[in-house]
Amino acid sequence: MDGALRKLAAPYVAPGPSGVAIRTRLKQLTCADEEVLRRVGAHLGTLASGDLQARCHDGLKHDATAWAARKRELTPHSSARWAGAITRATHDQWALARRGALAHLQALEAGVRTLRHRLSLPLGAKGSKRVPGGYGNRREWHAKARRLHVLEDRLARERAAWEAGTVRVVRGGRRLARLRHQLPAAQLTEDQWRARWQAARWFLQADGESGKRYGNETIRIGPGGEVSIKLPAPLAGLANASHGRYVLTGRVAFAHRGPEWADRVAADRAVAYRIHHDPGRGRWYVTASWQKPVARTVPLAAALAGGVIGVDLNADHLAAWRLDVHGNPTGSPRRFCYDLTGTTQHRDAQVRHALTRLLHWARACGVRAIAVEDLDFTTEKTREKHGRKKRFRQLVSGLPTGRLRARLVSMADAMGLTVVAVDPAYTSKWGAQYWQKPLTSKNRRTTRHDAASIAIGRRAQGYPIRRRTAPPRTHRSDGCGHRTVQAGPEPPGREGPRPRLPGPRTRSVPPDAERKRATRTSSTVRDVRREREWVQDSLLLTD
Template sequence: MGVLREVVAPFVVPGPSGVAIRSSLKGLTGQDEAVLRLVGELLGSLASGDLKARCAAGLAHDGEQWAQRKRALTGKSSSRWAGSLTKATHDQWALARRGQLAHLHSLRAGVDTITHRLAQPIGTKGSKGAPGGYRSRREWFAKSRRLHVLEDRLEHEQADWEAGRVRVVRGGKKLARTRHHLEAAQLTETQWRLRWQVQRWFLQADGESGKRYGNETIRISPEGEVSIRLPAPLAYLANAPYGRYVLACRVRFRHRGEQWADRVAADRAVAYRLHYDTGRGRWYVTASWQIPPVQVVPLEAARAGGLAGVDLNADHLAVWRLDTHGNPVGEPRRFAYTLTGTAQHRDAQVRHALIRLLHWAACHGLALAIEDLDFAAEKTREKHGRRKRFRKLVSGLPVARLRARLVSMAAELGVTVVAVDPAYTSRWGAQHWQKPLTSKNRKATRHDAAAVAIGRRALGHPIRRRTAPPPHDRSDRAGHRTVQARPGSPGREGPRPRIPGPRTRSVPPGRGAKAGDQRAHNRSGHTAEHEPWHQGSLPLSF
């Protein structure tokens, strides 16, 4: 048996640090749409050139170069547009850098795994901690060739990382590759070209506290009037003073509209982004702002009234309520969703399941315990080999999206979220809880048992289920320790107490040779259980 890794202590997940809301721009005229397209194309070309300059600078980039880029963009647009462009470029380069590092780690993991398996004899079975050899000579040869490919890729990626080179595609690498597979994507060249151009537009401006309505570049009044500060080359299109263009439509934010109106009335910073949906043929505006950090509830307060353990699965959330002692209460709950169809449909399914879960938790005043999952290292092709279904299952789990949405939505409803280490929850839950929770009228699944294990870990209890006391007259009557003793209960792992009274044994209570040795009573593996028993010799005649 391998060495078990150390389990990280549970913690209360902090709330979100920002808010984003969206609304459609209805009632735009043809002139409005033409102006938005021109502004987006102009700023998009400036953003492409600025990103090229930033990538060329690499690791040698500093604050002085940033200032030079901003001064160069100011003459082609405005100082505030230049600030938004350079900030977006910096964020995009940093994101590409983090993705490059993650790719490096993935390549190293693949190279290490193949190298280890190639060194093993063919057909050797692996253990829990390390994989075995390959199953056939043919597979061994194919993997040896793949090892050379991965080593070559790793060498190039390592050189790029050390030199500070990143490869970024404005508009997305996936959409760029779709150009060569239009039939599979069910797109015409015209449709793809429109989508490509729209993804490369730039129409976003950072907020600025103290300025009118919280944004000087893209401004939305409390009445919903939208105006844009045009870049210098397009100033001739202005229909309002100071080089501004006012759209004919009015915007109304239905979600968090009151919060947005309060910020706008107080001239607090609000960032805006205008974008065009090619599928619906409609313009949208997204407003976002930072919120002060929410005071985190202490962990003991979250445990005070019990909580509900939540196990994330490919098609549902398995939930079970636990009391403060770690005992399952009531029946298990299941909140289903379907991860098929478009990205918008999958996201809607996740949101619908989460809102049902949160409303149920808020109705009972419960905190939620979830696993702090990260499947970044679990999707590798080399780790799971032929288990394609499992790799597809793990890759399809909406871990990051579900976690982000759960934290954001729980903060609005006042539900506390406790994150626990996911180590061994499914295995130990099935081992200790699946069978005891199964009855004639209820069949507990591994996911239900895992939810109980997650909840017990969040409460600070061990996952192991404590057995019930032995029946009367088989050990020491009802004097056995409690079934669910709290971790701080004195003597919960100590010897059984001495109980006076008559016994069927010849030794008085508490006077036996092993009266204080728990191993001699009901601990497996003790030497007393394996001692041979010899019957005394009987006389041949009486």
């Protein structure tokens, strides 16, 4: 190994999900129902835009008094509960933008540090795996020097905005806003884009409230699927039920986690709802969400009692291998492929389908734990560090690490499985070094990713990634020489005699050849002795 190895973090059991969100379609809506939903969403969306503007204007000076003042201003135009939902959503959106600004600021600082370091090195200086080297030629050095000045100016502006508490938020999404200037490339008309933009800026979400009827007073869904909405004060004339409520014609039925949702609704426990519109399909959806109590984490030893399945995340598939309690791979490796091209919904469906197959296989094997890498590519996909490796940066950026980790933890918790997170350092390198060649035979080709899954599983179990370990120094046959009991690269087979190796049995200095040849009986004498017959001598008879 070149260089010092970094310290490895201990494996740990990933905590379960803290909330649940399920979605279903609002069907059998009449034209009047859709018109009411549009008018309510547009009215509350306008209030939400104004409240977000007021929150961004306050910046770091915002406090509980300002929050209460904003809520009092919104209450006459909607209701107390609608105003509370709008202000809480505004606060969450501002906090999210604040965290994004901090991440952008840290990325700029890392880029400036990298550029300064590389510009300080001589041209063509070699770098290491963690520290990049100098630039290849004078032309590239000059271009990076200009980029350093650009990043320094940008960093100064972002740092001043961060200290002032200024954030940049676009209700409806910045990507959709920029798409307005690229309609031919997106194959959209202006009317289609306008419909998407308006639907993204609507506000139709209400927080749950325990103790109230069916867990929500603003958007209420009964056990039978009846949906009723508390209309804002200016739209109270559209109500078709008592107390200013509007009851939709369609009914709701949650297929996923339906019994769990029905139990919460029957017990009047808090359930939050969000209604949104998909203009491309012309459909309305409702999302129900609620919090779950923090479950007690299963001990690591109990989770690994039945073995573990090591999983290696790649750009187009999941490589998995089952390991027994002793860290030995059993059976054949499995591969669960997915395609991350296309729309967001398609990519999300591909990830869910691959994880579903993985979890079903784990449950069929009787394994209760799945080991994955605790990946974090925030420092490994910067442009300044891997400027020329554009394909590598795209590959790393395309890995669904966050989405897959959240999906895996949630789905595994629903199936009673445990997710063990391990340190990702050297798993691919050491797995290929110690496991890829020994497990490759004529009938099975072991890939580097399969070997990495074994390394991940063994690290979760607390075993070293090496197949064998060296004996104590004083127990080696040659005293203090270098000797290990590492298995050979040939495929494993039955126990048999050791192969006859030419030469001395030990690594000591061979004896003197001349002295050995002088004391050794020649082969001719041995042949003559072998051909002679044995004759017993006559016995001497004495009195």
